[in-house]
Amino acid sequence: MTIQLAPRPKNEERRIVAVKRTGLIDNNQDDNFSIFCDLGRELTGFDYAAFSLFDENFQCKISATDGTANDKSERDEFNVCSYVLLSSEPTLIHDLSKHSKWKTHPKIVSGEAKYLGYAGFPVINKDNYALGTLCLLNADPLSLNEKQIELIKGLAERIAHQIDLQTDQKETTSDSMHCLLYTSDAADEGLGVDLGGRRII
Numbered sequence: 001m002t003i004q005l006a007p008r009p010k011n012e013e014r015r016i017v018a019v020k021r022t023g024l025i026d027n028n029q030d031d032n033f034s035i036f037c038d039l040g041r042e043l044t045g046f047d048y049a050a051f052s053l054f055d056e057n058f059q060c061k062i063s064a065t066d067g068t069a070n071d072k073s074e075r076d077e078f079n080v081c082s083y084v085l086l087s088s089e090p091t092l093i094h095d096l097s098k099h100s101k102w103k104t105h106p107k108i109v110s111g112e113a114k115y116l117g118y119a120g121f122p123v124i125n126k127d128n129y130a131l132g133t134l135c136l137l138n139a140d141p142l143s144l145n146e147k148q149i150e151l152i153k154g155l156a157e158r159i160a161h162q163i164d165l166q167t168d169q170k171e172t173t174s175d176s177m178h179c180l181l182y183t184s185d186a187a188d189e190g191l192g193v194d195l196g197g198r199r200i201i
Helices: 012-022 030-044 080-086 106-110 146-190
Strands: 048-054 058-064 072-074 091-093 117-124 130-138
Touching: 012 048, 012 130, 012 146, 030 048, 030 058, 030 130, 030 146, 048 080, 080 091, 080 117, 080 130, 117 146, 130 146
Parallel strands: none
Antiparallel strands: 048 058, 048 130, 058 072, 091 117, 117 130
């Protein structure tokens, strides 16, 4: 059986540029985001929580409550979290094994699936790009109540806000360094000339 790619958002090319701007993938950011995953698990009672970014090919875990930060999974048709990027609203599935789409997932069919309860929230930045997801999973079927949904939406928004802050700070620092280097080079060009036009240094 040929495995297809998961569907991509309509703004995928620009979204990927925004993801790469963050500089978070492969940069060991677990400590900066683990608090959101821990809170998500505590607030909902779900067994597992993870925050991931999605580049052009992979779901890249930034932080996870099971110690699998920095793991990557292909964005294929069986990657449930990839579908969360397609909507601004959360994807809530009480029981994956009973869901019309996911009951035929290979791991469900084979009995290998570790989790059945699922809740996925898009992490959308200030420019309205779904950079990633905050996903919650539970071994047994489980649903969130309305209050929990609003709380996890708030966590996803806080993650997006922190990403925006870190990205802006990184780019401001980079611009400042370029400015300093340019100023230094320009100053060097103007120094060390005697009255005869000869370089002194």
